[in-house]
Amino acid sequence: MYLNKLTYVVALALVFPALANSQTTQIDEEELSILRQQIEKLQQRLTELEQIQRQQEQKIVQADLSQQSKDTDIETEVEEKRTVSFGGAIRTNYSYTSYDDDSKNRGGDFDFDIFRINMDVNIDDVFLAGEIRFFDYMTTIKYAYAGYDFNDDWQILLGITPVPFGNRPYNSQNWFFSTNYYLGLEDDHDLGLLVRRKLTDNWQLDLGFFKNDELGGVDGFVDNRADRYSYDIVGIRAVEEGIFAEPETPVGEYNTFNGRLAYQFNALGINSQIGASLLTGGIHGTDEKVGDYHAWAIHWEADWDNWLMQLQHTQYEYDVNGATRMAVGAYSFFDTIAAEAKSTTFNLAYTFSVDWGPISSLQIYNNYGLVYDKSDRSRDTLMNVTGLALSAGGLYTYFDVVTARNQPFVGGTAVGDSDETEHRFNINVGYYF
Template identity: 45%
Template sequence: MNASTRACALAIGIAAALAAPYAAASGTTGQKNDKPSRQADMTARIRAMQKQIDRLQKQLDDMRAQQAATQQQSSDTRKKLDTLAEDSKKTQAKVAKVEKKKKNGITVGGAMRFQYSYEDYNKSNVHRTGDADFDIFRLNFRGKVDDIELQAEWRWFQYMSAVKYAWLGYDFSKHQQLQVGLTRIPFGNQPYNSHNYFFSSNYYLGLEDTYHMGVEYVYSGDPWNVQLAFFKNDGMGGIDGYVSNRSDSYSYNVVGVRGAGEGIYDDPQHPIASANTAAARVAYTFTPNDDLKVELGASGLHGGLEGPASSVGSYSAYALHMNTTYKRWNLQAQASRYDYNVDGGGDLLAVGAYAFYDSIPAKADSYTFNVKYHQPVRWGPIKGLDFYNDYSLITNKSGMLPSTFMNILGVGVSAGDLYTYFDFVTARNQPFIGGSMAGDGKVEHRFNVNFGFYF
């Protein structure tokens, strides 16, 4: 029974108590000899009624007080709930602000690397029992500001500095992104078609981890991965880029056509550059079980070649590739073909990177086959070992040039933020191993240790 119902019941009780004496009095009229006793009885009834009224009044007052206390308690509770709700809103706002700050900001990282090399093709190096050198210091920038992603990497060597990549991205959805700027050409196994420090031979042809200026669409769903890109020119600004030296580049770019009598390491006398290149990469990933993942894909690109005053030809490349992971094993295979068609012909092209010029055949076939095994360990700070063997073959070169091959047997050692490559390289006509893609040399060897701290 609520307070209102109980109050009504009390009121009815009081009214009944008041009416009872009068009803009793009317029942005794006409009895003259009983008048004194009737008066005494009336007085007693009135007093009893008064006590009952006082008792009922007290109960009514108690109920009113209880109702007031309940209302006050309810009001206090509402105030507390309102205060808690307000505090919750403030807390949520603070959390949202912190989360937004985390999402909206640029993170800076980088690496510093050194190396030791023993080169049997360098008599002075052999006499010194190898050389130790500073390799690179780099800074990486990555993050988002107002839904716009930024990624960039700047590298410093002792002999040059270079921007590896620098692009802005926008996510249309969880799996779709548009990138604008200096982005990676979508070609072959990615992010690398190799496991070692020297990459595969494709890198020195501009077909692995190469970056040009343009726009790229990336769909990274499951199981499909699709990349479509258009590049206006190479990362050095093309044929008339505002750079002091077109060889101060991380990526290998075609920079000229070799003429008769021109040396394979000479500055190009007939400059050219790639332009208006369209590229596409499509891959499908099979996952039969939790231990096995197989990515099969195809890549292709086509673009023009520009001279100082006009177009001088076109170029194209295509590849079939596979990247398989089974438990701790990784297997990569790729078959590629590239073709530079220069007006007037030409079997040799000049390329520029790492502050020097080299030469490559205008046409060639490329094959790579790589295998790696990862072994977790607990040897003090050493937590993992990557055993690998990467093999490259460049054959069917234009101009009847001899083939290039490179085999790298090595191990990568992971110790916290320190990663070290131990590579033993056997190669013929391979850049950085005593040869050139346009050379006719003998088999050379190099033992190389590159250790880097990543932050």
């Protein structure tokens, strides 16, 4: 457009002097013919310039479109290499107990359990996984790690990872886990490095090094060292201290080495896995190392048809300045365990498929656990859970009848001296998405 305007301006500039002179001098036809020819040439030249300009503008637009296409291809390629998925659960809980008279008078209590969010991310060959749990009384991370699969047989995890010990992933089927969970020896998660190696088609080796527990050890930057999902020791329990008190002498586990070796085989139509687990590490106070701890277990899991059986024997010891008791923490709650003890668990479960409306699966089970030979000479801890787990779409519900003695969350503590057997009927309803 601006070239057309320029044409008229130039033409006027050429004509104007002639018109001005025409007032005094008559312009002959020859001069006007020459003037018209010059104007026509100028217009042709301006038309050529406009064409050149349009071609340049088209090249610029095409270059921009090409770059946008490249950017889109790059973004699409990155998105194709990155996958993100979220899940979680919302759970509520009903309980009726023999040890809480007020609750019995109310006909039991129905409470909110948890809201949890799970995240899984995969970028190229590196994957991330995490789970955060929200309770009425605390918020805590169960696990959070990055991982890499070198191949189908070799995996490495870094962060708050599972501690491979005993029957995996759980040594139980019920909502309460086994007695080992309250000793920090089932479904435990700590901060460190875990390597999983499939040696052969039958042999599996897991090796871990854990710098400290998931809250940073004895001097972790947290408000409450009991705000955690997994049970860990948090202090030395002096004789004069209350069983549920915050420990006056805080300690934490550190530099723990862990190994689990398992062998998978089939005999007489029964799929079995037998294995052994071992862990050893140090105990550190606020200023210096104060002791060591060790644990080992032998375990066997077998399934045939719809049956599942688990058997495990475990021993642990905290060697800390001759202490007979250690303080533990979890669920925003302090408790006490013997510094040394043995544990035996036995589980039997049967799972069958059904087609009852939305109900697709049922599992019935009995989980038995006993903790004995305690260093503080307290009475044995016993817990037996008979239950039914029901799956209906996203709903998963536990119906548990618990019989226990000196068992946390069932009217007692792991260092109790009661000879009374307590009971708890529990229903946990969860929607998993």
